[in-house]
Amino acid sequence: MAVTTLAEDLVGRTVPFQEIPVIDVGALVDGSDPQRVAEALGRAAASVGFLYVRNHGVPAGLRAAMMAEAERFFAQPLEAKNAIHIRHSAIHRGYFPLFEENTDPDLTADLKEGLDLGRDLGSDDPEVRQGLPLHGPNQWPADLPGFRQTTEEYFAAMRSLAEALMRGFALALGLAPDFFTDKIDRPCASLRLLHYPPQEGHIEARTMGCGAHTDYGCLTILAQDDNGGLQVRNSAGDWISAPPIPGTFVINLGDQMARWTNGRFQATPHRVINTSGRERYSMPFFFDPNWDALIEALPGTVPEGEAPRYAPVLAGPYLQSRFDDTFAYRKDEIAAG
Template sequence: MTDIASVSIARPLADVADELGRSFSEYGFAIIRDHGIPADLIARAEEMSKQFFALPDEVKRNYHIPGGGGARGYTPFGTEKAKDARVHDLKEFWHVGRSLPDGHTLSEFMQPNIWPEEIPGFRETFEELYAAFEQAGDRVLRAIAIHLGLAEDFFVPTVADGNSVMRLLRYPPLEGAEAEGAIRAAAHGDINTITLLLGAEEAGLELLTKQGEWLPVNPPPGALAVNIGDMLDRLTNSRLVSTTHRVVNPRGEAAYRARYSMPFFLHFRPDYVIETLDSCDDGKAPPPISSHEFLLQRLREINLA
């Protein structure tokens, strides 16, 4: 039995901040309920995601941007691999990023979005979901700030116009004896600030505990699995930990069907300098680095840049 926190962020944040902080310190993960993302929006987005991935391969590949680092549009099956992994992950995905107005000072860091013409309402649905993820992420970051003894709104300017990315993911079913227990996403840590994941109720997500054991993460339907990314780990000098995690094929019948999920990778602004917080500095903190430079460094490691 684990004690990964499962909290409602509809409650006063001061009441849940330390429970969240304890869970993020020990496991790097927490379960978030009552996050405010409408259930009908989630259902619509999930259906459109399945519609897109059901398109013929040649149609999907029309939305692949060579040399784009996978930042926008479609990334085909067998492209991304975890840091230090020998083989590519068993997944395909679509990325939706921030839409910036013409002439925005951060435009050089963020590509324009592209949208599939074959699915009516796709853009409107996922722009709405992107905004809803941001609002939920703001609540989580406010709770984290309270736990760290910072002003509740400390993170607001650090993520304003941040390079956040929403990923629509499909892990295809596998065939034969290798299906059960196969690795859909190899062990890895997330690059970003925090990740908010829809779809983790489908078995397969596991985190690596400090004791070296793989622990299943099974939120109830509609809840979010939220984890700390490497950027926030660095900012807090590992007081909040970016835990290694993976996605394996489940056992039994579920191993032979596709798995879909939608993670939202919430990022700092590209020009935000990640410098260890004074309250977390033990004299051995890593040197400051801009979030953009940190992102590029990590994208190269996972074969996306």
């Protein structure tokens, strides 16, 4: 096996994973003691922006089945994957190859390939009839029996968990548990399957699996395989390894949650460097608000006499603008007019 070395600034400091809190959310999911869980979520959101959740209610077998489907999809020939290339979709759904996305514009493009899937909406859906961007049908692989069924079951489980977490975050902010409900009942939610080839030799910061970035929307639920590679930047500027912990998901907050809370909750930079020597697979589920949800400072988040830190934005257009900035095919389409 080739020897792999990292430039000094790419080494994730190995620390006890308690620095990224591990929270039992069972009492939130089943409704038995949501306030206690909410307080823990609020502390993690304000101090770290990342956390692990256990007792989340998602069956281990379903997660394993979805991970197996991700591996099966990426094992296909490039020709089969390119048949559903994301540039064939008007709503940012489908496959993207290595170096298509660039999450950190100061670096070269990301060494990863992926498949983006969202709420699968038909032509009779009201939002599709309105012509809302990012709303419509998925591009499904043609020759993978069972792939769609497993994906839709996993997507539904992720959405249910995300809704429970949003109730917890509402309570943590001193709001009614259903405060976010009418802002996330038609979410711009997406499941992304990712494959990171191993990086070998001496790795410099110019090229990595996924460059440093914050997520664009509200919250992310990440399932990662056993190979590690995720790193999180703390407030001191140190990169901290976020290793996989059996039975948990990694949760992190995105830009829109930071804007909603006037910076009280953190959207924390993170990156991926796969030095395991093996193929790495992960499955982030991005739970972002309704297209027309207004993202502005929530009640109680702006100190008296101060102005909000962020200007109000609409959730959907903000999300689309970030895709325009980071995906090569969208830049090509914009340039072509």
